[in-house]
Amino acid sequence: MKKSAVFVLFGSTGDLALKKLLPSLYSLHCQGELGDDFKIVAVGRREFDHKDFVDFIQQSVAANSRYVCDYRFISFSERISYFKMDFQLEEDYQSLSTSLLSDSLLQSGELPLIFYMATAPDFFRDITQGLAGAGFFERLKNPKRLVLEKPFGHDLASASEFNAIFSKYFTEEEIFRTDHYLGKEMVQNILSMRFANPIFEKIWNSEFIDNIQITVFETEGIGSRGGYYDSTGALRDMVQSHLLQILSLLAMERPSDLEIESLRDRKVEVIKNIKLEKVDSHQDIVFGQYVANQELGLKGYLDEEKVGAESSTETFAALKLTVDSPRWRGVPFFLRTGKRCGKRLAYVVVEFSESGSSLFPSEDLSNLLVIKIQPDEGIYLQLRAKSLGSSSQVIPVSLDYSAACSVSGRGVEAYERILSDAIDANHQLFTRWDEIESSWKFIDNVGQICGCGICLDDYQAGTPGPEAAARLIGDSNRSWREII
Numbered sequence: 001m002k003k004s005a006v007f008v009l010f011g012s013t014g015d016l017a018l019k020k021l022l023p024s025l026y027s028l029h030c031q032g033e034l035g036d037d038f039k040i041v042a043v044g045r046r047e048f049d050h051k052d053f054v055d056f057i058q059q060s061v062a063a064n065s066r067y068v069c070d071y072r073f074i075s076f077s078e079r080i081s082y083f084k085m086d087f088q089l090e091e092d093y094q095s096l097s098t099s100l101l102s103d104s105l106l107q108s109g110e111l112p113l114i115f116y117m118a119t120a121p122d123f124f125r126d127i128t129q130g131l132a133g134a135g136f137f138e139r140l141k142n143p144k145r146l147v148l149e150k151p152f153g154h155d156l157a158s159a160s161e162f163n164a165i166f167s168k169y170f171t172e173e174e175i176f177r178t179d180h181y182l183g184k185e186m187v188q189n190i191l192s193m194r195f196a197n198p199i200f201e202k203i204w205n206s207e208f209i210d211n212i213q214i215t216v217f218e219t220e221g222i223g224s225r226g227g228y229y230d231s232t233g234a235l236r237d238m239v240q241s242h243l244l245q246i247l248s249l250l251a252m253e254r255p256s257d258l259e260i261e262s263l264r265d266r267k268v269e270v271i272k273n274i275k276l277e278k279v280d281s282h283q284d285i286v287f288g289q290y291v292a293n294q295e296l297g298l299k300g301y302l303d304e305e306k307v308g309a310e311s312s313t314e315t316f317a318a319l320k321l322t323v324d325s326p327r328w329r330g331v332p333f334f335l336r337t338g339k340r341c342g343k344r345l346a347y348v349v350v351e352f353s354e355s356g357s358s359l360f361p362s363e364d365l366s367n368l369l370v371i372k373i374q375p376d377e378g379i380y381l382q383l384r385a386k387s388l389g390s391s392s393q394v395i396p397v398s399l400d401y402s403a404a405c406s407v408s409g410r411g412v413e414a415y416e417r418i419l420s421d422a423i424d425a426n427h428q429l430f431t432r433w434d435e436i437e438s439s440w441k442f443i444d445n446v447g448q449i450c451g452c453g454i455c456l457d458d459y460q461a462g463t464p465g466p467e468a469a470a471r472l473i474g475d476s477n478r479s480w481r482e483i484i
């Protein structure tokens with residue numbers, strides 16, 4: 001069925017809207033998924049009329065969509081109306097309310113109204129309260145939804161405060177908290193791989209798995225987001241959301257079915273059971289900050305725009321965690337993420353144990369299951385096989401499934417799935433409040449430990465993090481599995 005809605009995009013001139021949301025909506029349009037009654041209200045503070053706005057977004061849509069920006073862009077642009085407002089002006093909420101409530105598409109009372117918050121997080125609250133102050137929610141007869149970008153708060157207290165405000169006007173069913181990593185093909189594949197393959201299901205535990213590693217590296221620094229990033233850091237920006245979500249999918253118990261709430265229940269169980277073992281000595285946490293790399297012409301974090309001259313914000317975090325459950329007793333989960341880490345890479349490595357003495361001894365050739373999330377998407381299993389011509393020497397071989405090669409054309413953008421699901425009111429790729437609450441509890445706890453004197457290790461911009469991250473994993477005679 002074609003999608004029908006009035007889609008209100010707050011922050012329609014921002015980076016996320018231009019690079020991801022509008023191009024993804026355009027892809028849905030080109031695929032014929034949007035019905036005649038799907039309309040986009042683009043909210044921004046700039047002086048644009050309809051034509052200016054359409055001209056303004058066209059280049060970004062062309063550069064970032066999976067589809068050529070051709071004659072179809074004309075019919076796409078006809079779906080859009082631009083609404084100028086300033087989030088800080090009370091009177092603008094009155095005008096927006098009046099404009100939305102008089103929209104002919106909403107008159108039947110059936111078409112859903114979707115608010116997508118692609119703005120700085122503090123505006124999520126201001127916009128909700130601004131609309132409430134204008135009496136909008138009392139007058140609206142239509143089904144409504146609220147889609148919130150990450151980050152959801154910056155600690156447990158702020159997240160709880162936000163949630164209390166949204167909950168006044170929206171039910172949990174109407175709130176969609178995004179974590180765009182959940183929309184990535186290979187992150188979704190974690191569940192299929194685990195629960196569709198009996199060979200993995202039986203060995204997915206501490207008896208057979210030695211350790212699990214999650215790496216998310218970014219090439220970029222902080223760009224123009226210094227103001228936001230300097231008060232956030234890698235732990236709160238990346239670990240609290242993407243890395244803990246991936247961990248929860250890897251470590252969850254088998255759900256009773258694939259219903260969304262069953263999956264969410266299982267994910268929450270994991271997040272509640274995540275522990276740091278060596279709390280006092282800080283041995284399980286490494287924080288780093290990138291410094292200038294003259295050779296590569298990259299500046300250091302402290303020289304970035306809007307960053308305090310003596311900032312101690314971490315741009316890299318590595319953690320050794322455990323999941324307190326019979327399945328995972330004694331299995332370390334190593335997580336690392338950072339900015340300016342040389343390459344844009346996200347992947348998971350599940351390293352299997354060396355059980356008993358092998359008839360074919362070989363060093364450092366453990367069986368590995370690698371899930372490549374980005375930029376390449378795929379899965380491979382590293383096995384040992386006999387070297388050609390030799391009777392007993394074994395070498396690593398891999399059974400490789402590369403998703404990028406097996407589907408024609410460019411892969412579906414994570415944001416296409418997220419938008420598509422939000423429009424269809426499907427919660428699968430969105431986090432429930434108790435997932436956010438438990439992850440902030442854990443992160444606040446780590447934050448407190450770090451606040452009591454963790455040192456910040458330097459790493460050169462363009463390299464994969466500080467030396468200390470190698471020590472974090474090396475202490476137990478393991479090493480980071482570097483996947484290219």
Ligand SMILES: NC(=O)c1ccc[n+]([C@@H]2O[C@H](COP(=O)([O-])OP(=O)(O)OC[C@H]3O[C@@H](n4cnc5c(N)ncnc54)[C@H](OP(=O)(O)O)[C@@H]3O)[C@@H](O)[C@H]2O)c1
Pocket residue numbers: 010011012013014015016017044045046085086087088117118119120121149150151
């Ligand atoms: N960018 C990404 O790739 C990305 C990825 C994941 C999550 N997110 C999240 O998505 C959200 C948006 O990020 P972003 O990078 O797109 O931010 P951004 O580029 O700074 O865009 C913010 C938007 O809000 C508008 N705005 C700011 N103040 C306003 C005001 N007083 N009245 C009306 N409009 C106002 C801006 O308008 P102007 O254009 O006129 O300034 C712009 O459209 C954030 O919560 C971020 O954490 C972003």
